[in-house]
Amino acid sequence: MAAAVREVRAANPLAPSITNTVTQNFVANAQLAVGGSAAMVYLPDEGECVAALGGAVYINLGTLLPVYEETVPRTARACAEAAKPWVLDPVGVGIGSLRTELIRAVKAWPAAIVRGNASEIIAVAELWGLDAAADNGRGPRGVDATDSVEAARAAAVAIARFSGGAVAVSGPTDLVTDGAVVVRAEGGSPLMCSVTGSGCSLGGVAAVYACVADPLTAALAATAAYNRAGAQAAERCSGPGSFQVAFLDALAALTPEEVADAPLAFEEA
Amino acid sequence: MAAAVREVRAANPLAPSITNTVTQNFVANAQLAVGGSAAMVYLPDEGECVAALGGAVYINLGTLLPVYEETVPRTARACAEAAKPWVLDPVGVGIGSLRTELIRAVKAWPAAIVRGNASEIIAVAELWGLDAAADNGRGPRGVDATDSVEAARAAAVAIARFSGGAVAVSGPTDLVTDGAVVVRAEGGSPLMCSVTGSGCSLGGVAAVYACVADPLTAALAATAAYNRAGAQAAERCSGPGSFQVAFLDALAALTPEEVADAPLAFEEA
Amino acid sequence: MAAAVREVRAANPLAPSITNTVTQNFVANAQLAVGGSAAMVYLPDEGECVAALGGAVYINLGTLLPVYEETVPRTARACAEAAKPWVLDPVGVGIGSLRTELIRAVKAWPAAIVRGNASEIIAVAELWGLDAAADNGRGPRGVDATDSVEAARAAAVAIARFSGGAVAVSGPTDLVTDGAVVVRAEGGSPLMCSVTGSGCSLGGVAAVYACVADPLTAALAATAAYNRAGAQAAERCSGPGSFQVAFLDALAALTPEEVADAPLAFEEA
Numbered sequence: 001m002a003a004a005v006r007e008v009r010a011a012n013p014l015a016p017s018i019t020n021t022v023t024q025n026f027v028a029n030a031q032l033a034v035g036g037s038a039a040m041v042y043l044p045d046e047g048e049c050v051a052a053l054g055g056a057v058y059i060n061l062g063t064l065l066p067v068y069e070e071t072v073p074r075t076a077r078a079c080a081e082a083a084k085p086w087v088l089d090p091v092g093v094g095i096g097s098l099r100t101e102l103i104r105a106v107k108a109w110p111a112a113i114v115r116g117n118a119s120e121i122i123a124v125a126e127l128w129g130l131d132a133a134a135d136n137g138r139g140p141r142g143v144d145a146t147d148s149v150e151a152a153r154a155a156a157v158a159i160a161r162f163s164g165g166a167v168a169v170s171g172p173t174d175l176v177t178d179g180a181v182v183v184r185a186e187g188g189s190p191l192m193c194s195v196t197g198s199g200c201s202l203g204g205v206a207a208v209y210a211c212v213a214d215p216l217t218a219a220l221a222a223t224a225a226y227n228r229a230g231a232q233a234a235e236r237c238s239g240p241g242s243f244q245v246a247f248l249d250a251l252a253a254l255t256p257e258e259v260a261d262a263p264l265a266f267e268e269a
Numbered sequence: 270m271a272a273a274v275r276e277v278r279a280a281n282p283l284a285p286s287i288t289n290t291v292t293q294n295f296v297a298n299a300q301l302a303v304g305g306s307a308a309m310v311y312l313p314d315e316g317e318c319v320a321a322l323g324g325a326v327y328i329n330l331g332t333l334l335p336v337y338e339e340t341v342p343r344t345a346r347a348c349a350e351a352a353k354p355w356v357l358d359p360v361g362v363g364i365g366s367l368r369t370e371l372i373r374a375v376k377a378w379p380a381a382i383v384r385g386n387a388s389e390i391i392a393v394a395e396l397w398g399l400d401a402a403a404d405n406g407r408g409p410r411g412v413d414a415t416d417s418v419e420a421a422r423a424a425a426v427a428i429a430r431f432s433g434g435a436v437a438v439s440g441p442t443d444l445v446t447d448g449a450v451v452v453r454a455e456g457g458s459p460l461m462c463s464v465t466g467s468g469c470s471l472g473g474v475a476a477v478y479a480c481v482a483d484p485l486t487a488a489l490a491a492t493a494a495y496n497r498a499g500a501q502a503a504e505r506c507s508g509p510g511s512f513q514v515a516f517l518d519a520l521a522a523l524t525p526e527e528v529a530d531a532p533l534a535f536e537e538a
Numbered sequence: 539m540a541a542a543v544r545e546v547r548a549a550n551p552l553a554p555s556i557t558n559t560v561t562q563n564f565v566a567n568a569q570l571a572v573g574g575s576a577a578m579v580y581l582p583d584e585g586e587c588v589a590a591l592g593g594a595v596y597i598n599l600g601t602l603l604p605v606y607e608e609t610v611p612r613t614a615r616a617c618a619e620a621a622k623p624w625v626l627d628p629v630g631v632g633i634g635s636l637r638t639e640l641i642r643a644v645k646a647w648p649a650a651i652v653r654g655n656a657s658e659i660i661a662v663a664e665l666w667g668l669d670a671a672a673d674n675g676r677g678p679r680g681v682d683a684t685d686s687v688e689a690a691r692a693a694a695v696a697i698a699r700f701s702g703g704a705v706a707v708s709g710p711t712d713l714v715t716d717g718a719v720v721v722r723a724e725g726g727s728p729l730m731c732s733v734t735g736s737g738c739s740l741g742g743v744a745a746v747y748a749c750v751a752d753p754l755t756a757a758l759a760a761t762a763a764y765n766r767a768g769a770q771a772a773e774r775c776s777g778p779g780s781f782q783v784a785f786l787d788a789l790a791a792l793t794p795e796e797v798a799d800a801p802l803a804f805e806e807a
Contacts, residue, residue, distance in 0.1 A: 014682075022293045022309050024560045028734035033778055037682055038734060039630060040560050040601055046634035053633070063309055066336055067604055092308060095322070096315035144283075144306055194521065196297035196307060239518025240302055249777025252732065291562045291578050332578055335605055361577060364591070365584035413552075413575055463790065465566035465576060508787025509571055 001221040002256035004213035009035035013211035016041065016050035017204060018071060020062025020091060023197025026244070027058070030201035033251040034225065036208030042067055047075030052082055055211025056112070056218075058204045062091035064098050072102045076109040085112030085165070085210040085218075089203040093123040103127045110163035112215040115203040117145030118152035121169050125155035130162055149175050153182065157269045166215035168206065170199050174223050177269055178216040184265045185220070187227025189234035191243040202226050205251075224262030225254055270490040271525035273482035278304035282480035285310065285319035286473055287340060289331025289360060292466025295513070296327070299470035302521040303494065305477030311336055316344030321351055324480025325381070325487075327473045331360035333367050341371045345378040354381030354434070354479045354487075358472040362392040372396045379432035381484040384472040386414035387421035390438050394424035399431055418444050422451065426538045435484035437475065439468050443492050446538055447485040453534045454489070456496025458503035460512045471495050474520075493531030494523055539759040540794035542751035547573035551749035554579065554588035555742060556609060558600025558629060561735025564782070565596070568739035571789040572763065574746030580605055585613030590620055593749025594650070594756075596742045600629035602636050610640045614647040623650030623703070623748045623756075627741040631661040641665045648701035650753040653741040655683030656690035659707050663693035668700055687713050691720065695807045704753035706744065708737050712761050715807055716754040722803045723758070725765025727772035729781045740764050743789075762800030763792055 014037040019027055028038035041050055042065060051057050057079055059072060079086040088111035093099055107128050114124060149171035156167040160179035169175040174185040192198040202222055209218035233246035283306040288296055297307035310319055311334060320326050326348050328341060348355040357380035362368055376397050383393060418440035425436040429448035438444040443454040461467040471491055478487035502515035552575040557565055566576035579588055580603060589595050595617055597610060617624040626649035631637055645666050652662060687709035694705040698717035707713040712723040730736040740760055747756035771784035 020309075021290045021559045022297055022307075025294060025563060025734060028560055029778060029782075032732050032734060038560075039633070040558075041630075041633060043602055043604070043634055043636060046602070046637075049633045064312055064315070065334070065603070066312070092310075095308070095310065095318045096312055098312060098315075194301050196294060196301060237518075239521045240298060241514040241517030241521075244298075245514055245779035245783055248779030249775075252777040252779075289578075290559045291566055291576075294563060333581055333584070334603070335581070361579075364577070364579060364587045365581055367581060367584075463570050465563060465570060506787075508790040509567060510783040510786030510790075513567075514783055 001217055001224060002260035004209045004217055004221045005256040005259045007212040008208055011212065012037050013055040013208060014039060014053060015056050015058055015204065015207040015211055016054040017058040017060065018042065018047055018075060019058060019060035019200065019204065022063060023200040026197035027201045027204035029248055030251060031204050031208050033248050034205050034208055036211070042071060044070040044074045047071045048078040051075050051078035051084055054084065056084055056207045057086040058089070058207035059086055060089035060091055060200055060203060061099050061102060062200065068102065069098060073105045076106040080109035085215060087111055087113040087115060087203050087207040087210060089200060090116050090120045090124050091200065093120050100127060110165065112163065112165035112210060113168060113206050113219050114159050114163070115168040115170070115206055115219070117170050117199065118147040118149050119145045121152040121159065121167060122147055122155045125158050128159065128162065130158040145171065149173055157182065166219040168219040168223055170202065176216065176219045176223055180269050182267050182269045183220060185223050185227055186263055188230035191234050191237065191240060192230050194240040195244045220264065221259055224259045224264070225251060228258050228262055229254055270486055270493060271529035273478045273486055273490045274525040274528045276481040277477055280481065281306050282324040282477060283308060283322060284325050284327055284473065284476040284480055285323040286327040286329065287311065287316055287344060288327060288329035288469065288473065291332060292469040295466035296470045296473035298517055299520060300473050300477050302517050303474050303477055305480070311340060313339040313343045316340045317347040320344050320347035320353055323353065325353055325476045326355040327358070327476035328355055329358035329360055329469055329472060330368050330371060331469065337371065338367060342374045345375040349378035354484060356380055356382040356384060356472050356476040356479060358469060359385050359389045359393050360469065362389050369396060379434065381432065381434035381479060382437060382475050382488050383428050383432070384437040384439070384475055384488070386439050386468065387416040387418050388414045390421040390428065390436060391416055391424045394427050397428065397431065399424070399427035414440065418442055426451065435488040437488040437492055439471065445485065445488045445492055449538050451536050451538050452489060454492050454496055455532055457499035460503050460506070460509060461499050463509040464513045489533065490528055493528045493533070494520060497527050497531055498523055539755055539762060540798035542747045542755055542759045543794040543797045545750040546746055549750065550575050551593040551746060552577060552591060553594050553596055553742065553745035553749055554592040555596040555598065556580065556585055556613060557596060557598035557738065557742065560601060561738040564735035565739045565742035567786055568789060569742045569746050571786050572743050572746055580609060582608040582612045585609045586616040589613050589616035589622055592622065594622055594745045595624040596627070596745035597624055598627035598629055598738055598741060599637050599640060600738065606640065607636060611643045614644040618647035623753060625649055625651040625653060625741050625745040625748060627738060628654050628658045628662050629738065631658050638665060648703065650701065650703035650748060651706060651744050651757050652697050652701070653706040653708070653744055653757070655708050655737065656685040656687050657683045659690040659697065659705060660685055660693045663696050666697065666700065668696040683709065687711055695720065704757040706757040706761055708740065714754065714757045714761055718807050720805050720807045721758060723761050723765055724801055726768035729772050729775065729778060730768050732778040733782045758802065759797055762797045762802070763789060766796050766800055767792055
């Protein structure tokens with residue numbers, strides 16, 4: 001993890017995004033804060049182009065536009081063809097039909113990292129027809145989790161085994177797995193839930209680290225960096241407005257050692 | 270008003286939005302700061318879906334996309350069919366033809382709360398053919414008001430009587446009416462005009478309160494909260510950048526009593 | 539330059555934008571901070587409408603949507619027909635085919651100010667077939683410059699001579715030219731590159747100044763204001779999050795004299 005953090009600061013890798021309009025600015029600024037470079041696009045041939053240009057692509061389904069019907073599958077396929085990792089953030093899965101259709105479509109070129117809250121990870125496992133996923137009989141609630149992180153453990157492991165990559169489940173205790181090990185990470189701050197885009201920007205930062213590291217290391221480095229910077233920012237702020245400002249400052253100031261020293265608990269999957 | 274503020278913090282209601290891309294992030298963060306939950310969408314079936322999921326929907330016409338031609342009427346109709354309140358923010362009315370067309374179309378399922386600056390409220394009354402609205406012979410100026418709040422009093426009352434809901438006119442002194450009473454609210458700060466999205470996010474917060482309260486109470490609570498948080502933030506900032514940060518902090522820290530104690534002047538409509 | 543800064547604060551001119559969704563909020567807040575007014579649109583007839591309403595239009599090609607195929611040329615033409623200046627920010631030129639097509643299309647109604655990083659300016663000169671532009675044989679990298687400002691000098695001069703306006707090349711030392719003189723401006727801060735939208739918002743502010751001043755003066759005033767505010771903000775911040783906040787505060791507090799006193803080095807083109 002320390003090596004990934006260091007290499008990103010040295011190499012300034014480009015991790016382009018197709019991401020929601022609500023939190024685009026925060027995603028880009030978080031990617032810059034850790035030392036990466038950002039570029040956001042919407043059009044199909046632009047998705048293919050940035051997949052070729054970048055080291056890893058971040059695809060977030062938060063605010064779908066009609067053109068995403070073409071852009072998302074073509075970009076995922078372009079990543080697969082160029083052997084570039086991509087990160088899937090299945091925000092709001094269950095809202096509308098296109099979101100469901102796109103998640104099913106990209107199963108053909110699965111993301112190296114799937115990042116989401118517990119409800120989103122369970123929904124992806126269901127849509128991909130993976131064994132571990134029992135239909136929980138609940139519909140979408142919006143964009144917030146209604147399931148606990150532990151409830152998504154089996155779904156996360158199943159997705160990681162299917163994709164050969166990693167899955168990161170965000171929550172009070174985060175869970176990251178590559179299908180072989182399950183890692184739990186503590187830290188962060190409840191204030192992260194009071195700023196829109198904490199999860200999205202974590203996905204964007206995971207894509208930056210995926211430019212230089214394997215999916216598990218990238219997902220863990222991003223998670224550890226967020227927990228550390230979130231805890232530091234919480235000490236220096238007076239509410240959600242100043243938390244976001246302090247968080248970007250803390251993220252930019254993190255040393256590789258601070259990220260690597262994050263307390264992680266490993267177990268077999 | 271105090272009850273609405275308290276209930277929102279306890280229940281964390283979801284107030285989804287179809288809102289402009291310029292200020293989406295601020296709208297979402299303001300909704301989170303008062304204790305609500307946010308989700309933004311663009312597609313027609315997603316608008317219908319979030320109308321069913323949420324407690325109230327915020328529709329802001331600031332940056333129209335082609336798909337809004339379907340999304341806005343279908344979402345307004347879905348709200349009506351589900352008996353969910355929705356908030357209309359007619360930003361930029363007069364710019365282009367789709368904006369005019371959409372405002373006319375949603376007259377069939379009128380918003381529980383219409384929020385805008387004076388010029389926008391007058392324009393909506395005109396487009397809805399309401400008596401009080403005299404054509405003022407001016408075209409659009411952009412997104413800023415060119416009429417005084419008092420000039421919009423009759424239009425606001427007419428809209429509220431037509432819709433059976435409430436209308437909130439933002440300005441140096443705000444005016445809120447349900448067609449029976451007219452309430453004027455002081456406070457806030459001129460700095461609110463130097464931060465884009467102060468009005469939009471007020472509309473989004475009104476939708477959060479409309480999840481748990483009647484339209485007049487929701488509009489007044491949002492207006493009072495903004496005036497109080499705006500005044501507090503103005504004391505703690507050094508310009509528009511730090512004002513926005515301090516404003517979100519203040520909004521998150523507001524007590525129900527501070528909102529309820531806001532100075533309001535009531536008169537018959 | 540001092541007169542332009544003063545007149546903008548007095549007249550609050552409207553500089554509408556068609557601009558990318560990543561940095562829209564920062565563009566609008568920067569335009570407000572210098573005393574202008576902002577409005578962002580996407581649809582073709584809205585572009586034409588705001589070209590008529592505003593004093594100058596800012597067009598940024600960062601995140602293209604399908605509708606831009608019509609909106610961008612129609613808005614550029616509407617500016618030309620109304621003799622309104624417009625500012626072109628060719629972000630991400632080289633990514634996808636529509637971007638290239640749009641830059642070629644607007645050559646018919648060239649921008650009064652073209653603002654970009656060195657790579658973008660060289661690319662525009664190439665796409666417009668201007669003599670000074672030698673094909674540098676490199677493809678797009680994303681949205682960041684891979685060429686030095688000095689390498690773009692000839693391209694900038696050629697564009698300015700063709701358009702009869704000005705060109706601003708952003709970099710460690712900025713270069714601004716009207717085809718007759720070349721001006722270099724020092725200042726700013728490396729932190730400006732760690733906040734997404736520093737360049738975009740400079741373009742938006744140049745459009746605000748272009749409402750009241752000739753293209754060269756407007757481009758220089760915006761560049762000088764950014765360098766001054768950037769240097770001030772860098773002294774008061776603890777990282778990229780607080781830099782952006784301090785930058786907007788500093789921009790709002792700048793005096794006409796501080797902008798006019800910026801160190802500029804003139805030479806013949």
